[in-house]
Amino acid sequence: MDAIDEQILRQLQLNAKISMKELAAFVHLSAPAVAERVKKLEEQNIIEGYYTKINLISLNRSIVALVLFKSSDCKKLSQFCHSHPDVLECYRVAGEISYIVKIATASVETLETFIDQAMLYGTPSTNIVLSGYENKPLSLNNIMD
Amino acid sequence: MDAIDEQILRQLQLNAKISMKELAAFVHLSAPAVAERVKKLEEQNIIEGYYTKINLISLNRSIVALVLFKSSDCKKLSQFCHSHPDVLECYRVAGEISYIVKIATASVETLETFIDQAMLYGTPSTNIVLSGYENKPLSLNNIMD
DNA sequence: CTTGAAAGGATCTAAGG
DNA sequence: CCTTAGATCCTTTCAAG
Numbered sequence: 292m293d294a295i296d297e298q299i300l301r302q303l304q305l306n307a308k309i310s311m312k313e314l315a316a317f318v319h320l321s322a323p324a325v326a327e328r329v330k331k332l333e334e335q336n337i338i339e340g341y342y343t344k345i346n347l348i349s350l351n352r353s354i355v356a357l358v359l360f361k362s363s364d365c366k367k368l369s370q371f372c373h374s375h376p377d378v379l380e381c382y383r384v385a386g387e388i389s390y391i392v393k394i395a396t397a398s399v400e401t402l403e404t405f406i407d408q409a410m411l412y413g414t415p416s417t418n419i420v421l422s423g424y425e426n427k428p429l430s431l432n433n434i435m436d
Numbered sequence: 437m438d439a440i441d442e443q444i445l446r447q448l449q450l451n452a453k454i455s456m457k458e459l460a461a462f463v464h465l466s467a468p469a470v471a472e473r474v475k476k477l478e479e480q481n482i483i484e485g486y487y488t489k490i491n492l493i494s495l496n497r498s499i500v501a502l503v504l505f506k507s508s509d510c511k512k513l514s515q516f517c518h519s520h521p522d523v524l525e526c527y528r529v530a531g532e533i534s535y536i537v538k539i540a541t542a543s544v545e546t547l548e549t550f551i552d553q554a555m556l557y558g559t560p561s562t563n564i565v566l567s568g569y570e571n572k573p574l575s576l577n578n579i580m581d
Numbered sequence: 582c583t584t585g586a587a588a589g590g591a592t593c594t595a596a597g598g
Numbered sequence: 599c600c601t602t603a604g605a606t607c608c609t610t611t612c613a614a615g
Binding site: 292300303304305306307308335336337338339340341342343344345346347349350351352355356357359373376377378379380381382383384385386387388391395416417418419420421422423424425426427429430431 | 437445448449450451452453480481482483484485486487488489490491492494495496497501502504518521522523524525526527528529530531532533536540561562563564565566567568569570571572574575576
């Protein structure tokens with residue numbers, strides 16, 4: 292991983308579908324050279340995947356909430372969340388809280404159902420998201436383009 | 437948005453770089469037909485973007501934490517987080533907590549620095565992530581393939 | 582690493598149902 | 599809205615430097 296790889300990763304974070312040609316222009320290399328670097332980054336699992344962000348409202352998930360659990364049965368809670376169709380992310384954490392779940396759901400009714408079910412495994416504290424942002428790109432050094 | 441669009445979105449969530457040809461095979465249409473649907477989904481902002489997930493350790497961010505803020509100056513905190521190079525996500529929430537920040541940072545020292553700075557804008561409660569998962573794909577109805 | 586060329590895919594365009 | 603067919607562009611691979 293050198294400075295050129297870092298620039299490649301930076302561009303890929305912003306746009307997974309950039310062409311090798313464009314990427315090559317960014318880093319001042321040829322397209323075959325960049326393609327080989329990207330391939331190696333994939334093989335080393337430094338690039339973990341390419342995914343598409345879909346508008347949550349379009350997926351009928353108008354309500355996003357972060358649910359914090361104290362003293363929960365983490366194993367069962369983890370299983371429950373993993374199988375729940377509205378759960379986006381979940382984290383086992385060390386701190387005041389023991390488990391944190393991000394959920395995107397259709398309505399307050401479906402949120403209530405989730406909470407009721409989750410209460411079997413711990414004590415939830417629900418925080419509904421009013422605004423926020425995600426997917427801020429990271430760079431190793433803070434090189435700006 | 438019909439059932440075919442939903443299938444397209446489902447596949448794109450799993451792999452942003454799938455070809456129109458492959459996607460067409462999934463939904464039993466021709467490649468140009470699928471390409472046009474994808475283009476419309478992009479124009480309607482139902483597809484919000486194509487991103488690459490990079491391994492955090494490779495980016496020198498071994499520590500991930502979720503920091504919860506109570507009674508904070510949300511506007512200034514938001515500005516601070518937005519400009520911080522290690523912040524991945526932040527949310528203004530309604531609940532017991534008023535602001536939640538996800539940060540990926542190099543070490544306990546850099547985490548400490550973040551907390552010290554963030555304390556100017558609110559009262560943080562730091563939860564270090566032990567394990568977790570993200571990017572669970574969503575579907576409108578729970579159609580499995 | 583480069584350039585350049587050739588082969589294979591993917592995408593785009595156009596014509597038509 | 600769809601299909602098929604052709605043209606064009608991109609990527610990939612290989613050569614040679």
